[in-house]
Amino acid sequence: MNLRSGRLNQEMSSEAADYTSSLTSDKVIFYADIKCNFAHVLMLKHEKIIDADIADKILEALDKLKEEGYEALTFDNSVEDVHMAIENYVTNIVGPDGGFMHTAKSRNDQVATDIRLVLRDKITEIQIAILDFIEGLTLLASEHLETVMVGYTHLQHAQPITIAHHLMAYAQSLKRDYERLDDTYKRVNLNPLGSAAMTTTSFPINRELTTKLLGFSKFLENSMDGVSSRDFISETVFDLSSLMTTLSKICEELILWSSYEFGVVKIADEYSSTSSIMPQKKNPDVAELARSKATIVNGELITILTILKAIPYTYNRDLQEITPHLWNAVTVSEDTLNIVTKMLLSAEFNKKRCLELAGSNFATVTDLADLMVRERKIPFRTAHKIVGRVVNEAIDQNKSTNDIDSEFIDNIAIELDFKPLNLGDELVQKVLDPLENVKIRSVPGGPSPEMVNLAISNLTEFLNEEFEKKGI
Missing domain, CATH: 1.10.275.10 (Fumarase/aspartase (N-terminal domain))
Structure with missing residues (x-):
């Protein structure tokens, strides 16, 4: 009928x-x-x-x-x-x-209300999953405060850091993803019910009551906007796209680090596969697929924005086509967040290989330049020039960081028409040691165990506050 x-x-x-x-x-x-x-x-x-x-x-x-x-x-x-x-x-x-x-009700305000009711629950579920991931990262980081590894810029050896510092970079990025969703939730949690088809109704309805019954913070104050606004959807999917970008970057590094050339991390067998023909292979398939699924959410965002860009007020049936893309973005994001959380938190780090990489390829020499500035009060650009030549000469002479001593540095300085620095072998070797190099970077936000521990403490406080807000 x-x-x-x-x-x-x-x-x-x-x-x-x-x-x-x-x-x-x-x-x-x-x-x-x-x-x-x-x-x-x-x-x-x-x-x-x-x-x-x-x-x-x-x-x-x-x-x-x-x-x-x-x-x-x-x-x-x-x-x-x-x-x-x-x-x-x-x-x-x-x-x-x-x-x-x-x-006194239309499908127009009804569907707009339904979507918001479901979406605010989905946002909360994803937020809780993000908090769980962050908590896992802080616990894992606390186990690796002195596990030195090399940090990269341009995917080239840059400066020593720790596994803990790197994991906390992930945690901070996820925290912002969480906060974006938290802010979006405020705009999702608005009640369109009572807008009816587009001009409310002649019946004396009580919008404050339905708002309270449905748990919304307040009702939308323009009925035309109430039935046709879907920007809360595009905003949510943008947030999810940002989250998926974070997860994709994590997966990219797991893929790189698990290769033989890096040898930094071992992904659990549960998140790996082997080749159909090459029996020695262990492939990071889950990380690769998670990395690619980020593009699905990006695509859903563009689709949603494209549908919305040319719709006149108020309700048009085009809006119906948005929700499948929303729910797909939500599902892909939830599934990917879940699998990446388990994959990263179960990974094993090769401490020996991490230290080897941190101490190789002259990753510690930035602090050699800083040492010259501190101890001999020379301009940083002068120190930069000396150290750059030190590295060139060391490479030409097949020397490693361990072979660089005070005399070697002084000879280079003299060649460049500078005075000998007489830094002393003890100071030189200390700043060139990867762990010591990390420990002296005790500026807030830095990789020293002390500062990373402080960051973990601050983030743990944030987690406790947010878990309490969510009733967990």
Whole structure:
């Protein structure tokens, strides 16, 4: 039975019905739609807009459907979406009076409300997963405060850091992803219900009551905006795209670091595969797939923005096409966040190889230049020039960092028409030692164990506050 067939002389063709149907993605908003209808009918009853007995029967039918689940609905060519299927279900139980549940309400404000109800829960779930990942990173970092490795710029050896410092860089990036979602949540948690089709209604509805019943912070104050705004979706998917970019970068480094050439990390077998022909292979397939799935969310964002860019006010059916892209972005992000969390936190770091890389390829010589500035009060650019020549000469003479001593430096300084620096072998070797090199970088935000421990403490405090807000 088509409840809205009065205006049309013929039913929509089955081909057109299938083409316009949103049922494939409507299952996501099923329980939200029941909740939305329930709050609306309670409000209609409270305001005496519909008879209390009729309202109670409708509410009982909605409760019954909530218990029976989505499978209790009946779908045919006359049912184009979940809203109509639910209304049919209620009407079949209550009779024609079931139609009162749609008093002072349109599908336009109803679907806008449903999406927001589901999305705010999804945002919270993803935020909690991010917090769990950050917590895992802080715990793992605390085990590697003095596990020295080399940091890179341009993917070339730059300066020594620690595994802990690198892991905390991930944690800080994830914290920003969390905070972006936290800010977006404020704009998702607004109630469009009561906007009706686009101009509210002549019935004396109570929007404050439905806002309270549905747990929104407040209602949207323009009915045209209420039914047609979907920027909260594009904003959420942007946040998810940013999160996926963070996860993709993590995966990129796991892939690089697990290669023989780097040899820094061992990815657990559970997140690896082997070759169909080369039995020696251990491939980082999960990290590779996670890295590629970031592009899916990026694509969904562009699709959503493109749909939105040229739609006139107010509601247009184009908006229906946005939600499948939203739910796909949410699903891909949730799944990827879950798998990357488990993969990274189960990885094993090769401490010996990390130290070897940190001490090779002259990664510590920046502090040799700093030493010259501190001890001999020469300009940094002068020190930079001397140290650059020291490295060139060491490479030409096949010397390593361990072979550089005070005399070697003085000879270079003299060649460049500078005075001997007489730094002494003890000072030179200390600044060139990777662990000592890290320890002296005790500026807040730096890689010294002391500063990383402080960063872990600060982030742990943040985690405790946020977990408490989420009721965990």
